[in-house]
Amino acid sequence: MIEFFERLTRPFLQAIDPEDAHALTLRMLKHAPLPNAAADDKRLAMRAFGLNFPNPVGVAAGLDKNAEIPDALLRLGFGFVEVGTVTPLPQRGNPRPRLFRLEADRGVINRLGFNSQGGKAVLRRLAARSGRSGIVGINIGANRDTRDRVADYISTIEEFAPVASYVTINVSSPNTPGLRDLQQQQALDDLLARVIDARERVARNAGPTPVLLKIAPDLSLAELDDVVGVARGRRLDGMIVGNTTVTRPVGLRETAKAKETGGLSGRPLFPLATRMLAETYVRVEGVFPLIGVGGIDTGAAALGKFRAGASLVQLYSGLVFRGLGLLAEIKAALLAALERDRLASLAALIGAEAAAVTAEPWPR
Numbered sequence: 001m002i003e004f005f006e007r008l009t010r011p012f013l014q015a016i017d018p019e020d021a022h023a024l025t026l027r028m029l030k031h032a033p034l035p036n037a038a039a040d041d042k043r044l045a046m047r048a049f050g051l052n053f054p055n056p057v058g059v060a061a062g063l064d065k066n067a068e069i070p071d072a073l074l075r076l077g078f079g080f081v082e083v084g085t086v087t088p089l090p091q092r093g094n095p096r097p098r099l100f101r102l103e104a105d106r107g108v109i110n111r112l113g114f115n116s117q118g119g120k121a122v123l124r125r126l127a128a129r130s131g132r133s134g135i136v137g138i139n140i141g142a143n144r145d146t147r148d149r150v151a152d153y154i155s156t157i158e159e160f161a162p163v164a165s166y167v168t169i170n171v172s173s174p175n176t177p178g179l180r181d182l183q184q185q186q187a188l189d190d191l192l193a194r195v196i197d198a199r200e201r202v203a204r205n206a207g208p209t210p211v212l213l214k215i216a217p218d219l220s221l222a223e224l225d226d227v228v229g230v231a232r233g234r235r236l237d238g239m240i241v242g243n244t245t246v247t248r249p250v251g252l253r254e255t256a257k258a259k260e261t262g263g264l265s266g267r268p269l270f271p272l273a274t275r276m277l278a279e280t281y282v283r284v285e286g287v288f289p290l291i292g293v294g295g296i297d298t299g300a301a302a303l304g305k306f307r308a309g310a311s312l313v314q315l316y317s318g319l320v321f322r323g324l325g326l327l328a329e330i331k332a333a334l335l336a337a338l339e340r341d342r343l344a345s346l347a348a349l350i351g352a353e354a355a356a357v358t359a360e361p362w363p364r
């Protein structure tokens with residue numbers, strides 16, 4: 001039914017302004033009477049951060065910024081949903097237009113700038129669904145004009161820990177000036193020390209809440225050394241690699257749109273994001289799991305993420321171009337790979353090619 005619905009609406013959604021199309025899609029999913037997706041094959045199950053994922057394919061942050069449709073997305077068959085980024089206070093983000101589709105490149109550039117309904121509204125929605133099954137994480141950020149960025153993260157963790165399956169510290173959005181400076185060694189160590197402290201403080205009421213760090217794919221390898229060192233030192237539960245890139249890979253066809261300021265996602269991001277994933281994997285040495293995100297738009301691309309070191313993957317831009325068929329294709333590709341290699345679970349694939357990926361020439 002959903003595919004039929006999609007086939008009907010996609011041409012229209014692709015013809016209108018991308019931000020209007022996104023708002024419309026959310027509204028349709030909110031009100032569509034969705035049946036539950038078929039139960040997943042047991043071989044797709046994944047345990048990570050102390051959570052049991054029915055399948056390893058999730059929705060990346062930014063698609064459901066205000067937690068309006070996490071249950072609809074779970075019902076469609078995603079293994080988990082990361083809502084947010086949420087900021088403590090509501091804010092509008094940057095002026096429109098701020099979202100651009102690079103059709104010919106299958107890419108997206110956005111400079112939304114954390115448009116968020118704010119912590120109160122999002123918390124109310126997550127609290128209303130607490131007790132329901134399904135893994136829903138919250139991605140948190142700081143208000144653009146806040147006086148104390150670190151305090152923004154701390155207050156948000158304290159509020160959301162009781163209602164979120166996990167919390168992601170987003171220090172990698174390129175669209176909030178200065179935010180990415182929090183990835184610098186000393187700043188990051190101070191931030192994570194206080195984050196973990198806050199998590200422990202509320203654990204008695206909230207239970208154990210895994211804390212993940214989402215990084216930019218634009219870090220240098222020396223910076224990545226520092227970030228992984230801090231994450232390991234502060235005993236983080238995992239990392240997400242990664243966010244959008246401010247670089248513009250060579251060979252983009254939509255040269256005019258490529259000049260727009262903002263973070264690039266989708267197919268052109270895949271080589272860089274996957275390289276950074278493998279570089280992170282070899283540095284983490286199995287101490288915690290990684291979520292691979294960036295440019296997945298085929299089953300083969302998803303497999304590439306697992307082989308480069310991901311235990312879980314997330315999708316965003318690929319869904320814009322491929323629709324929900326992408327999710328089914330990825331699950332089928334994972335199962336086919338297991339059958340081909342006679343594997344009982346995805347665990348054996350994770351990081352199998354990480355070292356090889358890090359030996360390739362740097363993606364341009």
Ligand SMILES: Cc1cc2nc3c(=O)[nH]c(=O)nc-3n(C[C@H](O)[C@H](O)[C@H](O)COP(=O)(O)O)c2cc1C
Binds near residue numbers: 112170243294318
């Ligand atoms: C329109 C748009 C909005 C996004 N908003 C957020 C956000 O609020 N927080 C965040 O951590 N990442 C955000 N992202 C980044 C995605 O979560 C993801 O890391 C990135 O797009 C790479 O994955 P993809 O190539 O599958 O899109 C956004 C991406 C897009 C395209």
